[in-house]
Amino acid sequence: MTSGFAPEGALASRLLDAIDAAVIATTLEGVVTHWNGAAERMYGWRRDEALGLPITRLTVSAARTADAGRVMEALRREGRWRGEFEVSRRDGSTFPAMVHNVLLRDDAGAPAGIAGVSMDISSRVQAERQLRAARDHLEALADSMGEGLLTVDPEGRVTYLNRAAEQLLGWRGEELVGRPLHETVHAPPEDGTPFAEADRALAQARRAGVRMSADDEAFVRRDGSLLPVAYTTAPLSAGGEVTGQVVVFRDDRARRAGQDRLRRAARDRDVLDRVRAALARKSFVMFAQPIVRAGDRALHQHELLIRLRDLDGRLLPPSEFLPVAERYGVVPDIDRWVIRMAAGLAAAGHPVEINLSAETLADPGVFRYLERALEEAGAPPRLLVVELTETAVLRDESAARFFTDQLRRLGCRFALDDFGAGYGGFTYLKRLSIDYLKIDREFTRDLANDAGNRHVVRAVVDLARGFHVQTVAEGVEDEETARALAGLGVDLLQGYALGRPGPLREVLGLGDRLWG
Numbered sequence: 001m002t003s004g005f006a007p008e009g010a011l012a013s014r015l016l017d018a019i020d021a022a023v024i025a026t027t028l029e030g031v032v033t034h035w036n037g038a039a040e041r042m043y044g045w046r047r048d049e050a051l052g053l054p055i056t057r058l059t060v061s062a063a064r065t066a067d068a069g070r071v072m073e074a075l076r077r078e079g080r081w082r083g084e085f086e087v088s089r090r091d092g093s094t095f096p097a098m099v100h101n102v103l104l105r106d107d108a109g110a111p112a113g114i115a116g117v118s119m120d121i122s123s124r125v126q127a128e129r130q131l132r133a134a135r136d137h138l139e140a141l142a143d144s145m146g147e148g149l150l151t152v153d154p155e156g157r158v159t160y161l162n163r164a165a166e167q168l169l170g171w172r173g174e175e176l177v178g179r180p181l182h183e184t185v186h187a188p189p190e191d192g193t194p195f196a197e198a199d200r201a202l203a204q205a206r207r208a209g210v211r212m213s214a215d216d217e218a219f220v221r222r223d224g225s226l227l228p229v230a231y232t233t234a235p236l237s238a239g240g241e242v243t244g245q246v247v248v249f250r251d252d253r254a255r256r257a258g259q260d261r262l263r264r265a266a267r268d269r270d271v272l273d274r275v276r277a278a279l280a281r282k283s284f285v286m287f288a289q290p291i292v293r294a295g296d297r298a299l300h301q302h303e304l305l306i307r308l309r310d311l312d313g314r315l316l317p318p319s320e321f322l323p324v325a326e327r328y329g330v331v332p333d334i335d336r337w338v339i340r341m342a343a344g345l346a347a348a349g350h351p352v353e354i355n356l357s358a359e360t361l362a363d364p365g366v367f368r369y370l371e372r373a374l375e376e377a378g379a380p381p382r383l384l385v386v387e388l389t390e391t392a393v394l395r396d397e398s399a400a401r402f403f404t405d406q407l408r409r410l411g412c413r414f415a416l417d418d419f420g421a422g423y424g425g426f427t428y429l430k431r432l433s434i435d436y437l438k439i440d441r442e443f444t445r446d447l448a449n450d451a452g453n454r455h456v457v458r459a460v461v462d463l464a465r466g467f468h469v470q471t472v473a474e475g476v477e478d479e480e481t482a483r484a485l486a487g488l489g490v491d492l493l494q495g496y497a498l499g500r501p502g503p504l505r506e507v508l509g510l511g512d513r514l515w516g
Helices: 010-018 037-043 057-061 062-078 122-144 162-167 196-207 253-281 322-327 331-347 364-377 390-395 399-409 427-433 453-468 479-487
Strands: 022-026 034-035 078-087 095-103 111-120 148-154 158-161 212-222 226-238 241-251 285-293 300-308 354-357 384-389 413-419 436-439 470-473
Touching: 010 226, 022 037, 022 057, 037 111, 037 212, 037 226, 057 390, 078 226, 078 399, 095 122, 122 148, 148 162, 148 285, 158 384, 162 241, 226 253, 253 300, 253 331, 322 331, 331 354, 384 390, 384 436, 390 399, 390 413, 390 470, 399 413, 399 427, 436 453, 453 470
Parallel strands: 300 354, 354 384, 384 413, 413 436, 436 470
Antiparallel strands: 022 034, 022 111, 078 095, 095 111, 148 158, 148 241, 212 226, 226 241, 285 300
């Protein structure tokens, strides 16, 4: 694809032969006028054979003839053409060449011929193909991974995501590529600073080219939700220089959930051991909180609240050990301990209220135990109030109805706790033998400023009076709320404003283990 250019002189010919690139000249019609030594070696035609023949016959296969025609048209139109072209050897084999053709002009400026230089780029093309194949193979491997994989450049910008990373993070690759990794997907610390310590460590790792990992991090998905992850980073290097980092991460929710279960199980075993030891030694600690009349603040009764003394002497509230006792079936034994304590206090003339669990409610032997404890202690049944939550009643309404009927027969009283928090409270007023409705603290909170809560409290009071039931407001934290509740007609008040829970020895002047 070259033309009427013929280098003059032996020196020029030798110089062209020394060039490691095919230099060919042709007429405007494509007839070869010069063919250097590199052209002989590249195309397999000797100079004496090539001169005078059409360039297309020597270097273009039949399959590429039309392409060669388009190149010649572009060359005549624009004066030059440069690009890759698949050329043909004498033996019929083909190879990729980088071709640069120019249109030569005579002294008058008229087209006189074509000169061209071509170089065999088979090695480069093969290397590129190998690189593409390697890249495609690596991408296929990366996309077959269950772990997310992404790469970042030295500035921390995302350069690649595999399919798992896209699925885990909810981002498509083209959306995330080019964005700073840690500003985009790394969860910020709880103190609100823009970068977590791990971000700084990763930035340092990128600069130093060291490997690091973390098991307690979280990435932010595209929808803003957090994904707990464990990740490992390694330097991405080329030619001995660090050019970024590879980050491999996995969804760590299952592992952390398993660890949490193990930790909870270990804590449960520890708490259970202490509960059983306290039962064996009868070493629970009983607290009492006063319940007073709303009108004159006179004491009405005390609610008994159990505590468990920790190994370091700290007193654990029921929320820290009763759920464990319930899961392992120990709570009925705790309730029996509470019943025995309450019976002793009632026998000493103290009106008391105790809490029983839903599990105990379903135990047919509990009521017989209660009746026997009162009889053995010589306690007046009217001084004992048994409290159940609305949730406990909901779990087994028939057992609750039988239990409250037996309490009424025995002469004890019954309080329904957390009234208003469940779904069946108004129904229970008709079906159960209730003496006290304990209004859930959700409706006594901020009563002075919450008109909705005032309406609820007033409605509960009116309803309770219709059934001849007394109302108790829990969670009374200040004097303003106490006065507001009294004004709404609540009968009894309980809360920090009236008296905090305290050990029996302080509240009633009694030892807390007298009836253990």
